[in-house]
Amino acid sequence: MIFSAPPRLRVKPVLLLLIATLPLVAQNSKTPPTLPGPVAIKQNLNSQLPLDLMLRDETGNVVRLGQYFNHGKPVLLNFMYYRCPMLCPMVMDGVTNALTELRFDIGKEFDVVTVSIDPRDTPEQAAMKKTQYVNRYGRFGAANGWHFLTGPESAIKRLTSIAGFQYAYDIKMDQFAHGAVLLAVTPQGRVSRYLYGFTYQPRDLRLALVEASAGKIGTASDSILLLCYHYDPATGRYSRSAMNFVRAGGVATMLGLFGFIFIMIRKEHTR
Secondary structure, eight states: OOOOOOHHHHHHHHHHHHHHHHHHHHOOOSSOOOOSSOOEEOOOTTOBOOTTOEEEOTTSOEEEGGGGSSSSOOEEEEEEOTTOOSHHHHHHHHHHHHHHTOSSOBTTTBEEEEEESOTTOOHHHHHHHHHHHHHHHOOTTGGGTEEEEBOOHHHHHHHHHHHTEEOEEETTTTEEEBOOEEEEEOTTSBEEEEEESSOOOHHHHHHHHHHHHTTOOOOOOOOOOOOBOOOBTTTTBOOHHHHHHHHHHHHHHHHHHHHHHHHHHHHHHHO
């Protein structure tokens, strides 16, 4: 007769490995990173965007912000900088993925305005970003409804201040510390809702667009500020403040795996 080890003994090495790995996934820094200035997102709901603001579009032409409004369509507004090494592309990928799942079409039911917070960014860089994301979105007419803008620091500061988007520049790192947020704006240019993070649920976007289209203003909600800061191209890593969100996902996965193994142990033990 061949004796086999009890089920509890067979899975014990796996559990020990998971227990040993969990602290590495969940490790966190008790000391927050030192920011170069105030970084926050203030929900200035119902604030009127400066429609007379002069910027440049991706073709290099001087445009007035107001020309993207007052057409009866809501507008999604977001901020990034085109040299951003990682998080801004992640946010844009999340926005694009969510928009592709919407039945609404960019340029038809709503427009998108992406503004760089870096005054050094050029229309050529904006054009490259537009080509990248419009092609990824892949719907006809999107190029006429998705606009990538640049401008001088004074114009950028005026717009971001009214929108409640506070960011700071670190001269040593040559990077911007800022949050990740998407604003839904009414056709008249009033801020209707703030959507946080770098992934968005299509139903949330749809509701925000419907409310903004009707001129409705949302209510303030709690938010978790995801910082875009201290990315080290040499190591390919962010500071722990940004990586906490990734670790949180890892912890959730590990806990789910623990639960699965526990259920399997009980089933096998019962048998």
